Amino acid sequence: MIRRLFLAPMAAAGIVVSALVISAPAIAAPATAPAATPALRGAAPFPDSVPLPVDFQPEGIASGAGSTFYSASLTTGDIYQGDLRTGKGFVLVVPPGGGEAVGLKTDVPDHLLFVAGGLTGTAHVYDSRTGTLVAQYQLGPSGKSLINDVVLTAHAAYFTDSYIPDLYEIPIRPGGRLGRVITIPLSGPAAVFSPTGLNLNGIAATADGSILIVDNTALNKLFTVDPLTGASAPVIVAGLIPGTMDGMLLQGRRLWIVEGLANTLIQVTLTSDLSSGTITSTITSPLFEVPTTVAQFGDLLALPNGKYDLGVPPPFGPGAPPGTPFNVVVVSAH
Numbered sequence: 422m423i424r425r426l427f428l429a430p431m432a433a434a435g436i437v438v439s440a441l442v443i444s445a446p447a448i449a450a451p452a453t454a455p456a457a458t459p460a461l462r463g464a465a466p467f468p469d470s471v472p473l474p475v476d477f478q479p480e481g482i483a484s485g486a487g488s489t490f491y492s493a494s495l496t497t498g499d500i501y502q503g504d505l506r507t508g509k510g511f512v513l514v515v516p517p518g519g520g521e522a523v524g525l526k527t528d529v530p531d532h533l534l535f536v537a538g539g540l541t542g543t544a545h546v547y548d549s550r551t552g553t554l555v556a557q558y559q560l561g562p563s564g565k566s567l568i569n570d571v572v573l574t575a576h577a578a579y580f581t582d583s584y585i586p587d588l589y590e591i592p593i594r595p596g597g598r599l600g601r602v603i604t605i606p607l608s609g610p611a612a613v614f615s616p617t618g619l620n621l622n623g624i625a626a627t628a629d630g631s632i633l634i635v636d637n638t639a640l641n642k643l644f645t646v647d648p649l650t651g652a653s654a655p656v657i658v659a660g661l662i663p664g665t666m667d668g669m670l671l672q673g674r675r676l677w678i679v680e681g682l683a684n685t686l687i688q689v690t691l692t693s694d695l696s697s698g699t700i701t702s703t704i705t706s707p708l709f710e711v712p713t714t715v716a717q718f719g720d721l722l723a724l725p726n727g728k729y730d731l732g733v734p735p736p737f738g739p740g741a742p743p744g745t746p747f748n749v750v751v752v753s754a755h
Contacts (some may be wrong), residue, residue, distance in 0.1 A: 467488070467505050467506055467718075467721060467751050468505075468508055468751065469706075469708060469750065469751055469752075470708055470748045470749070470750055470751070471490075471503060471504075471505055471508045471510075471723075471748060471749040471751065472508060472746065472747075472748050473492060473501055473503070473510075473725070473746075473747040473748055473749060474501060474512065474747070475744060475745065475746050475747070476496075476741070476743060476744065476745060476747075477492070477494050477499070477501065477747045478494055478495050478496045478497075478727070478728075478734045478740065478741065478747065479492045479493065479494060479495070479501075479713065479725035479726070479727060479747055479749070480492075480493050480494070480495040480522065480523045480524065480713050480714070480725070480727065481493040481522065481523055481524040481525040481536070481537070481570070481668070481713070481714055481725070482525075482713075482714055482715070482716045482723055482724070482725045482749065483525045483526045483527045483534070483716055484527060484716045484717060484718055484723075485502070485527050485529060485549060486529055488504050488505040488506040488507075488718060489502065489503070489504055489505075490502075490503050490504070490505055490716060490718075490723060490749065491503075491513070491525060491527060491534060491549070492525075492725050492749065493522035493523060493524070493525045493536055494522055495521060495522065495523060495539065495727075495734050496521070496734045496735065496740065497515075497516075497519050497520070497522075498514075498516040498519055498520030498521050498522045498536075498538075499512050499514060499515050499516070499522065500512070500513045500514035500522060500525070500534065500536065500547065500552065501513065502549075503749070505718060505721070505723060505749070505751060513547075513549075513552040514547055514552040516545075520538065520541060520543075521538055521539030521540060521541055522536050522537070522538065522539070522545075523536075523537040523538070523539045523568065523569050523570065524536075524537040524569060524570030524571045524580075524581075524623075524624075524668065524714065525537065525571065526571050526572060526573045526578065527549055527573075528549075528573055528578075528593065528597065529549075530597075531593070531596070531597030532548055532549045532550050532597070533546055533547070533548070533549060533555060533593075533597055533599075534546065534547040534548070534549040535571050535573065535578045535591070536571070537568040537569055537570055537571050537580055537581075538560075538568050539567055539568060539569070540563070540564055540566070540567055540736065541563050541568070542559055542560055542561040542562055542563045542564070542565070542566035542568060543557060543558060543559055543560060543563075543568065544557070544558045544560050544568060544571070544578075544580055544589070544591065544602075545557050545558075546558075546591075546599060555599070556599050558589075558591060558602045559602075560580060560582070560589040560602060560604075561582050561584075561585055561587070561589070565584060565585070566582050566584055566585055567582060567583035567584045567619075568580050568581070568582055568589070569581045569582065569583045569621065569622055569623075570622060570623050570624045570668060570714070571624065572624045572625055572626045572633065573593070573626075574626050574629075574630030574648075575593075575629075575630055576592065576593055576594075576630060577590045577591060577592050577593055577630070577648070578590070578591045578593060579605075579624060579626065579633055579648060580624075581621040581622060581623070581624045581635055582621060583619050583620050583621055583622060583638075584614075584620070586606070586607045586611070586612040586613075586614055586620075586621070587604050587605060587606050587607060588604075588605040588607065588621075588624075588633070588635075588646065588648070588651065589602055589603070589604055589605065590602065590603040590604075590605055590648065591603075605646075605648065605651045606651050607646065607651045607653055608650070608651050608652050608653065609644075609652050609653035609654060610642070610644060610653055610654070610655050611635060611637070611644035611646055611653030612651075612653065613640070614637075614639075615637075615639035615640055617639070618638065618639025618640075619638045619639055620637050620638065620639050620640070621635050621636070621637055622635075622636050622637065622638045622666060622667055622668075623635065623636045623666065623667055623668040623669035623678070623679070623714065624669065625669045625670060625671035625676065626671065627671065627695075628673070630648070631647075631648075632645050632646070632647065632648075632695060633645065633646040633647075633648050634646070634656065634669065634671060634676065634695070636666040636667075636669060636678065637666075638664060638665075638666050638667070639664075641661055641663045641664065641666065642655065642656075643655070643656035643658055643661075643666075643698075644656060645695050645696075654696065655696070656691070656695060656696065656697060656698060657696065657697040657698075658689055658697065658698045658699070658700065659699075659700075660700050661678075661680075661687075661700075662680050662682075662683045662685070664682065665680035665681055665682045665683045665685075666678055666679075666680060667679040667680070667681040667712075667713050667714055668713055668714020668715055669714075669715075670715045670716065670717055670722070672717065674690055674691045674692075674693070675688055675689070675690060675691075676688070676689040676690075676691055676698060677689075677715050677722065677754075679712050679713065679714055679715050679724060681711045681712055681713055681727065681729070682711060682729070682730075684705055684706075684709040684710070684711065684712070685703055685704065685705050685709075686703070686704040686705070686712070686715060686722065686724065686752070687700050687702065687703050687704075688700070688701050688702035688703075688704075689701070704722075704752055706750055706752055708726075708748075708750045709724070709726065709750060710726040710727075710728045710730070711726060711727045711728055711729045711730055712724035712725060712726055712727065712750065713725055713726075713727040717754070718751075720753060720754050720755060721751055721752070721753060721754065722751070722752050722753070722754050723749050723750070723751050724749065724750050724752070725747070725748075725749050725750075726747060726748055726749070726750060728741050728745060728747065731745060
């Protein structure tokens, strides 16, 4: 989700940005994404690029029913609902007074949209059909937490915090009834944070929800986490590009990792015990402009372009110049 930000130590008044690294490391022989993207179920091809509103500054993306997607604006907290097939869409949510929206996921059967609230320390849950606010949670202290990404299992939503070594759980009961937030303190290697960088970022979950996988951007490491205890263990993967890991997507033993500043999407094939993995595929595209995360649509993968090379959004930087267009890039998973 939010990219590599090097921060000064946190003070009571908030967090001061000291520097930002935007340079993309060299990439070894990635496979270029095909120009024509196959569509779901053999229908007409999807476009390779779907527009978002000008100046939207997207961060997260989530798949809805069919070809529906949702994207979150880091600068305003707005949620955009679009269609990957038609390229059309509209702003579904405009939070009163603005806000921040980072990672998001959709509970399609219950029509719920879970949104990470960044530096506000919050999580919001919206009705994915109407945009109505269903619930708001204060997960961590405002200004001292950075609620970055979220993953859904059959029974809960789990959020990462880039500043505090905790995960947060919102129980999802039958019928979409939501429980009280549970703070999960981390133990083991995932609890080790860098004092000067962005730590826990993307999050994924196994199909049964028994194991979570998180990435630490500052430390360039992956970990498994037991959601019941917070205990963690390393996932050893060679060849990760330092300072680039962002959003993730787990499909069985295939873990997709967005290396945003490198403009690549890698596939890591994990061992059965999830203790290690090997990079087995690399996708790039001339349309990538610092993608932030990834969502699945059948055999397709959709990535929003953050364009952080043009300027990281406030409060971390000046943001992209006014009038900057943003988009979602669609590539084949094969």
